[in-house]
Structure formats: C-alpha cells, structure tokens
Amino acid sequence: MPFFASDLPLPETDLSFDQLEPGVDQRWSTWPSIIPTMRGPEPRPSWVVTSSGAFDTELGIVKTGKEADVFLIERAEPGHPGAVMAAKRYRGPQQRDFHRSSMYEEGRRTRSTRDSRAIANKSSYGRSVAAEHWSVAEFEAMSRLYELGAPVPYPVQVNGTELLMEFIGSGRTAAPRLAQVSPTRDHLDQVVELMHLIARAGFAHGDLSPYNLLVHEGRVVVIDLPQIVDAVSNPNGLDLLHRDCVNVATWFTRQRVPVDAEELFAELLVELW
C-alpha cells in the first residue's frame, strides 16, 4: 500500500517551535544525497546524524586558509540535540592559489586525461576538478587512517569540495594546535606513535608540523591530510617523510623536548619495509 506522509496525523507539538524549512544560514542535511562510498567508514560513531529531516546550520568560521576554509556547522533534527562538525571547504575556481605543489601529484591518477590536462593548465574547469580532488583525497586518507586506528577526526562525508568531519574541540571551541601548547614528552611519544602508524600503512603525511596536530584533552590528533603520499611509490615520498621528521624533531627540540630527526626517520624507514 502506498505511503503518504500526509496520511500521518500531525504531531502534537506546538508548530511555532517546529521548524519546517531551513532558515537563514541553514540547509537540509546533505547526508541523504551522499553515495555510500563518500560516507565515512562503518561502524559509524553514534553522534553522526543520519536523519533526512535534519538541518545543517552554519555556526561560524574556524579558520580561513590558502586552499581551504574550515567552518563549524551543526547537523540536527529540529528540537533534537545535534552534532557539531568541522566543514573543510576547498576553494574552487578563482579563489584558490596552487600552493600544494605538483610534487604530491606525481604518480597519482586523476579520472581522465581531460581532467589532468585541465589541472595542468590551471583552467577554471581544472581548478574546480582540483579542488574536488583535494577534498576527496583528504576524505580517503582520513578514512583509511581512521580504520587503522590512527588519531584522526572521524570523516563523516565528502560532497564536492566540502569535507565534513568530527570537530575536535569542546563545545564550539576548537582544540589548540600543538604549536600553541607547551609540549611534553608524552605529546612527543604520541606524535612518534602516529608517525609510525602512518608509515606502517605505507604513507608519508607530507605536511606534518605542529600546526597540523591538535591537542584535545591531552590527546594528539593529526589533521590536514590531502597531500598524503605513498612513501615508497611516489618519487618524492621519502623526501616528504624526511621533511616531516625534520619539522617535528626541530620543533620539539626547540621546545626542550629533544628528539633526533635522523633517528626518527631511520625508525620510520624500517616500518616501510
């Protein structure tokens, strides 16, 4: 028998409190339109809101960047507690400068030669393909590392140039970057451990620094993964891994938590083979 929503009795609630359409700074939750491969790994954390009656509400900007801006959004069914998430939106045509070099791109395949040519020419079409490419690359890297148990934000979904992920912070306040805290030996141990995990999976982060590590309730979380590379098959993989080691070791050592970059690099090389 066909089912019509209009057959249902109206809810007993006061309709003035029951919002029926998205308001200003809101949209319908994009979740229902996301194909399964663009949704985060299962089992999904219980806080992920999957109801098709939910709205996404813009709460503000977390950080603007060169290639992407990070916003705070809340996904909730009207009248229900929702989930606060970070929305990382890559810049499309015109708004983006191409800081991430082709170094990361060597050996990586795009969908078609037309797309590769367009990206290389930096045409407007190329820029939108590239922006979407980075968001999907970051989503896939985050999903892979999450499944391996690495401390990354849970990737909720990717939709075009927008990646939605777990917000690392308390309430609406983002967790500080490692660069903003006085590091301890325990922070270093956590960073070294996550570097081992990433290397064991065959990757180099490629942009690891105290700006891409957040510290939340004593726990270090790694972010900003679009440029992650295959450490062995990418011709620049080992150089990038080495640079990650130097960035991390130099910073910790300056902060009086000494660590040797070359020793760290040597340990990680062992993980690759």
Ligand SMILES: Nc1ncnc2c1ncn2[C@@H]1O[C@H](COP(=O)(O)OP(=O)(O)O)[C@@H](O)[C@H]1O
């Ligand atoms: N999931 C998140 N939770 C909380 N803050 C985040 C999250 N993702 C990013 N941020 C904040 O936004 C900043 C920029 O994000 P990032 O992914 O490093 O992009 P980029 O450096 O390319 O602009 C981070 O340094 C961090 O302060």
Ligand SMILES: [Mg+2]
């Ligand atoms: Mg960053």
